[in-house]
Amino acid sequence: MAAIASEVPLPGDNRLGAILGDLSSKGWSWQPHMLPDALYHALRAEVLAANLQDDLAPAGIGRETDYQLDRTIRKSRIAWMDGSTPAQAGFLQWAEQLRQSLNQGLMIGLFEFEACFAVYQPGEFYDRHLDSFEGARNRVVSLVVYLNDDWPAENGGALVVWPEGADETSEPAARLLPEQAGVVFMLSETVPHAVEVTQAPRFGIAAWWRVNPSIQGHIDPLA
Template identity: 65%
Template sequence: MSPPPEALCVGDNRIGAIADDLATKGWSWQPGLLPDALTSALRAELIVRDAASDLGPAGIGREDDFHVDRSVRRTRITWFDGSTPAQQDFRGWTETLRNALNRELMLGLFEMEVCFAVYPPGGFYDRHLDSFAGARNRVVSLVAYLNEDWDDARGGALAVWNEGAGKDDAPAARIIPQPGGVVLMLSEAIPHEVEVTQETRYGLAGWWRVNQSGVGRIDPLS
């Protein structure tokens, strides 16, 4: 039987650190935040799905502007559908985090979309934002790393810039994708890129948006 979401909760001290980071610099790196058992279960599912060719090439842009450009992004993804215990446990864990961040920062985070992501050797994703300013389709981004171990020699680091940084500015941080580590970012504000990886790099990415219900439109979209 899968553990209840309460067993996957992050501690209050980590919540406070994440909230403070998002409020002051717009991003937060939390090593080992994702519980070990959940990291292992998600990794096992992703490896099986990838071996079965269940992942497709990731694109860039949204809706009418969506296209695949392997000069900008080289990775494979598949979207969560909530059909497995690991996905359900991850959803429960992120719900705990969502409620805590809404309480601390009054962000109004609502629905999350999530995908598995595999960066093969030579994979990368050039510097980008996860959402256009004011779009509100993505408000807070969450990235979690699923490999068993990792070091800088294997490549695939996440470079993060502070809000407003120019293209020639050095990144504020280079984050090594250590197992169970989680990065949270303000989707409309924080530029970031995945450097070229030397080995297969497993992870997932999720994005919370706000409730955009209004006249003629009812959220959630799913």
């Protein structure tokens, strides 16, 4: 199986510089139309097919060991990626190039990547949350990619991003529409965010890079 090939910005490219600068100065970065076209179309076709075939499961919240389905906090459906199609393999390669650039630029030792397709039907949402489960220090950088052809503002479904470490009373830093091939980077442990109720089916990918848990916890990193 050949992965769909694509280029990401190389170190020194303006876009990559902007992402690195945004992440270090404010903890998040919005990059309109960043996903390459061939990957966009192939991934969108897959998420549409998964949605039609009902190949998606209700999303949970909380730690994996303490998995909860709380439909008052999060209502959407997801399908984990395993890299078994050209589109998914291409996406994982694209993300791997980004991982290397982020590690070089930020010295943060991102290690593992996990990604899922996410579909929000009209009326669905995700309340304000952090992506890294408290105390676990596992997810370090979050990546969100939007797979919607058109997204008029009346559709709702905006991603609301708060400043790093903001409390419940702070004003949001941004309200981003899930526009075609747009990409969001966020520091998973410090940037609160929410998905407003959507009025139209909303397609995307939610993904995270983790640090190496054995090195983080100093448990036999060489074993």
